Amino acid sequence: MKKQDLPGDFAIWIFIFAELLVFGIFFLAYAFARAANVELFNEYQQHLDRESGAINTVVLITSSFFVVLAVNAIRHNAAQLCARWIGLAVLLGGVFVYLKLLEFGSKYADGITLSTNTFYMFYLSLTFFHFMHVLMGMVILTVVAVKAWQGAYSAETHTGVETGASYWHMVDLVWIVLFPLVYVMH
Amino acid sequence: MLTANRKALYVWLALVLLTLVTYAVGKLGYAGMSVVAMLLLSVSIKGQLVIDYFMGLAQVQSRWKWVVTVWLLSVVLLIGLAYWTSV
Numbered sequence: 440m441k442k443q444d445l446p447g448d449f450a451i452w453i454f455i456f457a458e459l460l461v462f463g464i465f466f467l468a469y470a471f472a473r474a475a476n477v478e479l480f481n482e483y484q485q486h487l488d489r490e491s492g493a494i495n496t497v498v499l500i501t502s503s504f505f506v507v508l509a510v511n512a513i514r515h516n517a518a519q520l521c522a523r524w525i526g527l528a529v530l531l532g533g534v535f536v537y538l539k540l541l542e543f544g545s546k547y548a549d550g551i552t553l554s555t556n557t558f559y560m561f562y563l564s565l566t567f568f569h570f571m572h573v574l575m576g577m578v579i580l581t582v583v584a585v586k587a588w589q590g591a592y593s594a595e596t597h598t599g600v601e602t603g604a605s606y607w608h609m610v611d612l613v614w615i616v617l618f619p620l621v622y623v624m625h
Numbered sequence: 626m627l628t629a630n631r632k633a634l635y636v637w638l639a640l641v642l643l644t645l646v647t648y649a650v651g652k653l654g655y656a657g658m659s660v661v662a663m664l665l666l667s668v669s670i671k672g673q674l675v676i677d678y679f680m681g682l683a684q685v686q687s688r689w690k691w692v693v694t695v696w697l698l699s700v701v702l703l704i705g706l707a708y709w710t711s712v
Contacts, residue, residue, distance in 0.1 A: 441684055441686045443685075443686050445690060446681050446682075446685070452689060456693075459692075459693065459696045463696055463699065463700045466700055466704060467703050467707065470703070470704045470708065471707045473707065473711065474707045474708070474710050474711035475711075481656075489652065490648075493644060493645075493647070493648035497641055497644055500640045500641060501641075503675065504633055504637040506679075507633040507679050507681075508630055511633070514626070514629075515626045608679045608680045609680075611675055611679070612675045612680075612693075612697075615640075615671045615675060616668055616697075616700060616701075618644075618647070619647050619664045619667070619668055620668075620704060622651060623648075623650060623651035623664060624660075624661050624708065
């Protein structure tokens with residue numbers, strides 16, 4: 440049976456729509472800037488750590504999957520199980536952050552900054568902007584996990600879980616576009 | 626719960642598989658408009674799977690849910706246009 444409303448608090452959806460709009464503009468700015476600098480973008484894209492990007496995609500997708508399991512658990516009144524799945528999702532968020540920091544560190548060690556060239560300006564700003572969203576999502580999910588563990592949610596009342604889940608899936612969705620666009624397509 | 630979890634597992638497997646294909650395309654160095662089109666199709670499928678089954682919007686009646694799908698399709702089409710103009 441279909442639900443009438445979006446999952447979670449409607450306010451988070453306004454936030455999600457705004458975030459998607461900003462990321463969308465960023466992606467299009469990247470794509471059209473590339474159209475004017477094809478050789479530069481193609482050359483420097485080859486210097487990115489594609490393995491790290493691919494692993495991080497699988498990490499975020501898996502983390503999102505765990506969040507789905509958490510939502511399914513609370514819908515069946517399994518609050519502790521819900522908290523555990525969210526805890527695992529946050530853990531994978533930590534793996535993403537760790538790999539991203541290694542990637543940023545490697546670029547920094549090579550002397551690469553925002554002003555190195557147009558490609559790196561986009562690469563660093565886009566991935567760092569997304570990185571900040573991962574951190575924020577981890578904070579939100581941690582709060583939800585603690586509250587779930589303390590019994591604040593039930594099968595009837597779990598808007599908070601769905602709200603946190605919706606935000607985390609948005610972070611995943613954005614990365615699904617970002618990875619092929621910045622790391623692969625040329 | 627088990628049925629819902631199994632469905633989510635299948636979606637996860639599809640997402641991982643498509644990600645591995647994307648990675649392989651990059652690793653093998655394939656390029657060109659047809660490759661870009663294939664990658665953008667993969668992005669559309671992955672994105673819609675996340676929207677429908679992870680976000681759970683396939684089970685929602687509210688018209689607001691279309692905002693996310695329209696966003697995804699607009700971004701994918703405009704990225705395709707940008708790449709097409711650069712060929």
